Amino acid sequence: xxxxxxxxxxxxxxxxxxxxxxxxxxxxxxxxxxxxxxxxxxxxxxxxxxxxxxxxxxxxxxxxxxxxxxxxxxxxxxxxxxxxxxxxxxxxxxxxxxxxxxxxxxxxxxxxxxxxxxxxxxxxxxxxxxxxxxxxxxxxxxxxxxxxxxxxxxxxxxxxxxxxxxxxxxxxxxxxxxxxxxxxxxxxxxxxxxxxxxxxxxxxxx
Numbered sequence: 290x291x292x293x294x295x296x297x298x299x300x301x302x303x304x305x306x307x308x309x310x311x312x313x314x315x316x317x318x319x320x321x322x323x324x325x326x327x328x329x330x331x332x333x334x335x336x337x338x339x340x341x342x343x344x345x346x347x348x349x350x351x352x353x354x355x356x357x358x359x360x361x362x363x364x365x366x367x368x369x370x371x372x373x374x375x376x377x378x379x380x381x382x383x384x385x386x387x388x389x390x391x392x393x394x395x396x397x398x399x400x401x402x403x404x405x406x407x408x409x410x411x412x413x414x415x416x417x418x419x420x421x422x423x424x425x426x427x428x429x430x431x432x433x434x435x436x437x438x439x440x441x442x443x444x445x446x447x448x449x450x451x452x453x454x455x456x457x458x459x460x461x462x463x464x465x466x467x468x469x470x471x472x473x474x475x476x477x478x479x480x481x482x483x484x485x486x487x488x489x490x491x492x493x494x495x
Contacts, residue, residue, distance in 0.1 A: 312348055315376055315439045319343055322374060322405055323441075330418055332457060340414065340455075342373040344444040348437060353384065355432030364426035364434070368484040370408035371476070372442035377404040382434035388423040396424075409490050410443060410475070413467050416454035421488065448473035467493045 323337040330336075337343075353364045364384055379385060385396040385404070396404065412421045426434075443450065453469040470493055479489045 308348070312346070312439070316343070316346055319346070319374060319376055319439065319441050326419065330415060330458065332455070336455070337373070341444055341450070342411070343441050345442045347440050347442065349440070351436045351438065353426065353428065353432060353434040355430060356428040357430065359428035359430055362428045364428050366484045367423060367425040367486045369421040369423050369488050370406055370440065371410065371479040371489055372408040372440045373411045374408055374441045375406040376439040377406065377436060379404065379436040380434060382429055382432055384426050384429050384434055386425050386427060409488060410452060413452060413490060413493065414455050416458045416463065416466050418458060443472040443475070445472055445476055466495060468495055
């Protein structure tokens with residue numbers, strides 16, 4: 290079952306209505322993506338949703354001003370997202386890069402297109418069937434650059450909820466690559482580690 294969209298805090302009525310509508314639509318899209326991902330793994334379409342992969346959704350708006358000397362700074366350091374999936378809407382300025390085949394690749398903006406990133410928790414529960422994307426944002430002379438990230442995360446209110454590789458994806462030939470963890474342990478470690486360029490999954494590797 291699709292969760293209720295996140296509620297905004299203190300916003301003027303027009304902005305509140307826009308954010309509510311956007312969050313409602315992006316929630317539907319995220320749930321649809323998770324159903325497709327479940328089926329691609331040979332699982333029931335609702336498997337990832339039933340596991341709570343869309344129970345908690347947060348939306349963050351990013352603003353990167355134009356930078357006269359972009360070579361001296363960076364927008365966001367390299368990292369992987371800590372949740373299940375991230376749906377990103379970006380403008381046409383550009384600046385997003387992903388690490389692919391041992392090199393950083395530009396992700397050119399496509400009008401009316403959205404970007405879906407796999408996060409650490411989806412990599413964990415799928416036992417590396419899906420790999421979290423290593424990415425960063427570089428500064429740009431033109432701007433400002435604006436993007437909206439919708440993060441599908443574990444419900445932090447369920448602090449003792451166990452996260453581990455899905456049993457249907459484990460076999461003798463493909464054993465678990467990660468130990469079990471809780472939503473609280475993973476979140477605490479992710480925040481404590483910060484965006485240091487390493488994966489938060491390393492300390493869970495078996």
